[in-house]
Amino acid sequence: MSGRWKNDLKYSDVTPKADYLNRREIMAGLAGVGLATLAGPAVAEAFKPNTLEEITSYNNFYEFGTGKDDPAKHAHSLTTDPWSVQIDGLVENPGDYSLADVLDGMEIEERVYRFRCVEAWSMVVPWNGFELGDLLAKVGVKPEAKYVYFETLVRPEEMPGQRRAILDWPYREGLRLDEAMHPLTMIATGIYGETLPKQNGAPLRLVVPWKYGFKSIKSIVRISLMDKQPEATWNMQNAREYGFYSNVNPSVDHPRWSQATERRVGGGLFSKRVPTLMFNGYEEQVAGLYAGMDLSKLF
Ligand code: MTE
Numbered sequence: 001m002s003g004r005w006k007n008d009l010k011y012s013d014v015t016p017k018a019d020y021l022n023r024r025e026i027m028a029g030l031a032g033v034g035l036a037t038l039a040g041p042a043v044a045e046a047f048k049p050n051t052l053e054e055i056t057s058y059n060n061f062y063e064f065g066t067g068k069d070d071p072a073k074h075a076h077s078l079t080t081d082p083w084s085v086q087i088d089g090l091v092e093n094p095g096d097y098s099l100a101d102v103l104d105g106m107e108i109e110e111r112v113y114r115f116r117c118v119e120a121w122s123m124v125v126p127w128n129g130f131e132l133g134d135l136l137a138k139v140g141v142k143p144e145a146k147y148v149y150f151e152t153l154v155r156p157e158e159m160p161g162q163r164r165a166i167l168d169w170p171y172r173e174g175l176r177l178d179e180a181m182h183p184l185t186m187i188a189t190g191i192y193g194e195t196l197p198k199q200n201g202a203p204l205r206l207v208v209p210w211k212y213g214f215k216s217i218k219s220i221v222r223i224s225l226m227d228k229q230p231e232a233t234w235n236m237q238n239a240r241e242y243g244f245y246s247n248v249n250p251s252v253d254h255p256r257w258s259q260a261t262e263r264r265v266g267g268g269l270f271s272k273r274v275p276t277l278m279f280n281g282y283e284e285q286v287a288g289l290y291a292g293m294d295l296s297k298l299f
Helices: 015-031 040-045 052-057 070-077 099-103 132-139 177-181 233-237 283-290
Strands: 084-089 095-098 109-116 121-131 147-152 172-176 186-191 205-207 220-226 261-264
Antiparallel strands (some): 147 172
16 A cells, blocks of 8 residues: 555636546546547546536435435434444444544545446445544554454434335445555545435445445444454345455446446436446555455455
């Protein structure tokens, strides 16, 4: 790993510059899959951030229901202040951290990341947040730790979806420690410079841009360092369909969906399917984490 992730995509950049940077990046990514002949401006269009409206009205957050519009309808009932996160397991400084304690010393940055859901829709989101690695360094990871485990809040009074056993609550996720420490991995606290909307996982939500969206667990209340691979909700639910790694991989199909292409939310010109890139376009940054692994078995 070579230091902090250099983020050259910012929504606040003037549009032509942002388009230029986006286009340069995607042209490099597409060259390998023979799509470099796509019209330039069209390619730039594919990496323009989605609108706040799009990002906040088409969501998955089963604690508020299984429909894509349920989170926007129901998440307002969630109390996010006060908030605390239990950080425990193989850490030097375990404890119950208030939101302010979690944020203390963290460098909040803006990062525009591609987002790819397993159901083949995708977006581009301008997140605000900090590197998970910085938080882990702050609490001190013990040398025996190999994985990081996360849990979402359980509060059925405020989360109507939890009144039914749609999933085995709490929602759980896990990363290998090197994935968690990778500079691309962030904890989001906002979108477009605004406090994170509740339907997107306020006040703290994981973002791992090279993995399918379901790995980005929302409204986190527990972070635990472990020496064994932790439970992860969708893997527990259906291990044949959802592996622990869940890396975006166009050559490994989900049993019910091809993962070779995707459709942009709010697409316009891009409502047609476009090819999905290996590791969601972050191959250069993250492929090394998986060197020597058979990704068709460890999917
Ligand atoms: N986190 C919790 N706690 N509950 C959920 O149901 N859904 C996941 C992930 N995080 C989910 C969750 C799935 S399937 C996706 S695709 C993304 O959140 C969606 O994030 P978004 O609504 O911000 O686009």
